[in-house]
Amino acid sequence: MSEWWSYGLADFLLFSPRVYFRLFETMNTTWGLAVISALIAGVIAAGLAMRHGHRGNRVILVVLSLIWAWVSYGFMWQYYQPINWVVPYVLPGFVAEIVLLAVFASRPLPLRFGWRGDFSSMVGAAFIGIALVVYPFVGLFEGRDLMQAELFGSAADPTAFGTLGFVLMARGTWRWLLVPVPLIWCLIASATLWVMDQEIAVVPLIAVWLTVFCCWLDLKNGVTTRRMTQAELVEPTD
Amino acid sequence: MSEIDRRTFLKSASAFSALGAATALGGAGPLWAQTIAGQKRPDVIRKAIASTGEEIPAVGLGSWITFNVGNDMELRDQCADVMSAFFSAGGRMIDSSPMYGSSQDVIGYGLDKLGARDQVFSTDKVWTSGDGMEQLAQTQERWNIKSFDLLQVHNLVGINENLPLLFKLKDEGLLRYVGVTTSHGRRTEDVMAVMKNERLDFVQVTYNPIDRDVEEYLLPMAYDRGIAVIVNRPFRGGSLVEKLEGEPLPEFAAELGAESWAQLILKYLIAHPAVTCPIPATTKPAHAAENMRAATGLLPDDKMREQIAAVIGVLI
Numbered sequence: 001m002s003e004w005w006s007y008g009l010a011d012f013l014l015f016s017p018r019v020y021f022r023l024f025e026t027m028n029t030t031w032g033l034a035v036i037s038a039l040i041a042g043v044i045a046a047g048l049a050m051r052h053g054h055r056g057n058r059v060i061l062v063v064l065s066l067i068w069a070w071v072s073y074g075f076m077w078q079y080y081q082p083i084n085w086v087v088p089y090v091l092p093g094f095v096a097e098i099v100l101l102a103v104f105a106s107r108p109l110p111l112r113f114g115w116r117g118d119f120s121s122m123v124g125a126a127f128i129g130i131a132l133v134v135y136p137f138v139g140l141f142e143g144r145d146l147m148q149a150e151l152f153g154s155a156a157d158p159t160a161f162g163t164l165g166f167v168l169m170a171r172g173t174w175r176w177l178l179v180p181v182p183l184i185w186c187l188i189a190s191a192t193l194w195v196m197d198q199e200i201a202v203v204p205l206i207a208v209w210l211t212v213f214c215c216w217l218d219l220k221n222g223v224t225t226r227r228m229t230q231a232e233l234v235e236p237t238d
Numbered sequence: 239m240s241e242i243d244r245r246t247f248l249k250s251a252s253a254f255s256a257l258g259a260a261t262a263l264g265g266a267g268p269l270w271a272q273t274i275a276g277q278k279r280p281d282v283i284r285k286a287i288a289s290t291g292e293e294i295p296a297v298g299l300g301s302w303i304t305f306n307v308g309n310d311m312e313l314r315d316q317c318a319d320v321m322s323a324f325f326s327a328g329g330r331m332i333d334s335s336p337m338y339g340s341s342q343d344v345i346g347y348g349l350d351k352l353g354a355r356d357q358v359f360s361t362d363k364v365w366t367s368g369d370g371m372e373q374l375a376q377t378q379e380r381w382n383i384k385s386f387d388l389l390q391v392h393n394l395v396g397i398n399e400n401l402p403l404l405f406k407l408k409d410e411g412l413l414r415y416v417g418v419t420t421s422h423g424r425r426t427e428d429v430m431a432v433m434k435n436e437r438l439d440f441v442q443v444t445y446n447p448i449d450r451d452v453e454e455y456l457l458p459m460a461y462d463r464g465i466a467v468i469v470n471r472p473f474r475g476g477s478l479v480e481k482l483e484g485e486p487l488p489e490f491a492a493e494l495g496a497e498s499w500a501q502l503i504l505k506y507l508i509a510h511p512a513v514t515c516p517i518p519a520t521t522k523p524a525h526a527a528e529n530m531r532a533a534t535g536l537l538p539d540d541k542m543r544e545q546i547a548a549v550i551g552v553l554i
Contacts, residue, residue, distance in 0.1 A: 008422075014339045015306045016521075022310055082308035083339045 013195040015083040020196065021139065023079045024155055025148045031074060038067055038153025039132070042162065046128045049113040049169045060113050061105035064166060067153045068098045075156055090188065097163075097181040104174065111172035120168045120214040120223065127165025127207060131158040138200050157193075160185040161204055164211045171223045179215065183208055282328035282533040285514045287415065288464035289439045294359055296508045296533040298331030299324045299526065300470060300519035306339035316521065318348035323523035325354050327530030333442075333468065333517045334381075335363040335392050336373050342380035355383060361468070361517075363419060365392035370400045374407075388440055390417035394428055401436060415439035421470050423451050430456055433465055442468040445513070446478060447506055447547040448554060461512035469507050469516035473500065476519075481554055488549050490542060495535030499550075500525070504532035506546045509539070 028035050045063040048056030072094040081087040104111050115121055135158040136149035152158040160182035167178045186204035193201035218224045284293035299321070307313035321332070334341045342362065349355050362377050364370045374389070389407070391400045397418070407413040417440030420429045426443075433441055433456075441460055443452050449471070460467050473479045482499040496502040500518070507516045518529050538546060 011422075014303055014337065014341075015308075016303050018521075019307050019310065019313060022313065023308070026310060079308065082343075083306050085337070085339060 009191060010195050012086065013192065014085075017196045017198065019083060021144055021148045023075070023083075024150050025145065027075060027079055027154060028147055028149065028151070031154070034070065034074070035151055035154045038070055039151050042067060042132055042153045045166070046132060049128065049166055050115050050125055057112050058105050060166065061101050064163060065098050065101035065105060067159060068094060068101060068163075071154060071156050071159050072098065075154055080156070086188070090185065093181045093184065097178065100177055104178075111170055111174045113166065113170045115169070116171065116223070118221065118223070120218050123210050123214050124165045124168030127168065128162050130203070131162030131165060135161070135203075138203075142198065142200070156185060157189045157204060160189065161207050164207055168211065168214050173224060175224050176215065179211065183211055277326060279326060279328045280534070282530060283508060283537070285508070287439060287466045287514065289415070289466070294515060295328050295330050295530070296515055297329060297504060297530050298333060298359070298361070298468070298515045298517040299329055300517040301332065301334045301341040301345060302338055302470075302519055303475075304519040304521045305334070305341035305344045307344055308340050314344055314347050317344050318351045319523045320520060320526045321345070321348040321354065322352055324526040324530060325352065325357055327527040328533070329526070329530050330357060331359040331361055331468075331515050331517065333361040335365055336377055337363070337365045337392060342377055346380050346382040350382060359388070360386045361388040361390070362386055363390045363392035364400045364404065365395050366400070367396045370396060370403045385412055386414070388415040388417055389413055390419045390440060390442060392419050394418060394420065394425060394432070397432065401432070417441055417468070419468075419470070420444070423449060426451065426456060430459060433459055433463060438465050440466045440468055440514075442470055444471045445469045445507060446472050446474055447503060447550040448474065448478065450547065453510075457510060457512040466514040467512050469513055472503055472507055472516040472518050478503065478550075478554070482550065485553050488545070490545065493536065494538055494542070496532070498528060500529060501532040502546060503550070504529060505537055506543055508533060509537040509543055
């Protein structure tokens with residue numbers, strides 16, 4: 001395999017920005033209802049995650065799991081895979097994320113979403129807000145049509161970026177398991193956009209750095225080390 | 239090499255022979271496939287493949303990035319339009335690779351749509367450290383073609399396994415020419431070692447008026463050893479022509495009949511005695527036709543070639 005060292009990052013970008021951004025246009029026009037539904041589900045999950053308290057914990061995990069399943073099959077497999085041979089190699093990671101979210105939703109594991117008021121919560125809330133509201137319109141500043149908007153819940157980049165926000169809003173020892181896949185995807189997304197000369201490449205890269213920093217901060221503050229109490233684990237019924 | 243893949247390769251070759259015979263017996267193909275067939279095409283400059291003397295048009299068509307459009311039917315049709323303009327302007331060689339995403343499928347789609355299988359000089363690559371035969375069978379299926387004119391070891395990946403495989407296919411009459419490729423000036427010494435030790439028909443390298451390293455040793459060696467040269471990245475992935483856009487052409491361009499920087503660069507390349515065929519890639523049918531017109535009219539002599547390189551060097 002000694003030959004592979006001779007490749008540079010740009011050698012692996014085998015599609016043009018025109019083709020890449022048309023993927024979103026085709027997906028948005030073909031699967032409009034599903035795309036909008038996924039976005040609305042994301043907004044609902046965001047509303048639940050940002051509340052003070054832990055209500056709707058299970059709903060958030062189910063929604064995120066379904067969204068990752070839709071992104072994996074819809075965008076990644078149906079649209080992105082034909083132009084990027086890297087996709088089949090990262091899809092197992094996406095599947096792992098789906099399974100983890102589903103397992104967390106089905107078991108009373110120590111993972112709870114909710115506003116804590118600390119720095120990580122603020123960063124998490126900002127990530128979710130940007131992924132849901134800002135990201136779709138970024139293309140307009142780069143001269144792209146609104147139909148090519150990358151929407152949370154259907155496009156991989158804002159979904160990974162937003163998921164990191166959800167994870168930072170959560171507390172519990174199992175939280176770190178949900179970090180690697182969206183984190184790695186953000187790195188891949190940043191590299192892809194950077195090679196395509198897209199200024200938005202900096203956004204997923206900043207997300208990676210901030211997530212790593214917040215994870216360290218939360219580890220230090222006990223957010224991800226202290227086991228949840230029985231009272232915290234019980235889903236409120238009112 | 240797995241026997242199953244080998245069988246698949248051979249089976250599809252036979253199937254296409256049968257299909258060809260059926261088409262010949264039944265007359266023309268389907269209506270939509272008659273776009274190119276029977277069309278009178280202009281005479282263009284042709285250059286000889288040294289190992290056989292066969293002549294091919296001196297400009298080809300690359301597919302890196304430009305033809306990787308996935309399942310987008312609108313863009314696939316645009317690629318077919320590019321191929322149509324290319325063939326209509328006298329072109330033949332189309333080059334691709336398993337590394338280029340959906341490009342092979344898109345070429346297969348274009349050949350189907352245009353009914354141009356008998357006109358294309360099909361050029362592809364093997365790019366794997368694994369089962370080369372399996373990859374070649376997949377490549378053949380994607381092009382939907384009987385057999386390839388030229389297969390190359392892409393960037394020397396798996397050279398020790400893949401080059402003997404290609405020679406074997408050639409010896410068995412399933413392949414006409416064998417080559418190796420490199421790009422961006424990488425591993426030039428390794429490529430030259432292969433050129434020295436193997437009976438290659440083709441070598442593919444990066445060459446343009448800015449990237450001229452190959453002029454010193456590789457091109458003379460190819461010429462001396464009778465190895466045809468395909469030139470990739472003649473426009474540096476398009477950036478060379480973009481940077482020159484808006485700059486006035488030098489006066490001597492008119493003497494050569496060059497109407498654009500793209501044509502001037504291609505004429506610079508074609509004029510080199512060792513160069514057989516540059517393969518510019520494009521998404522625009524007009525550019526495909528414009529590129530082919532570089533293979534008409536006069537070519538620059540050595541002095542003029544130096545002037546072209548000097549002018550472009552100053553402007554970039």
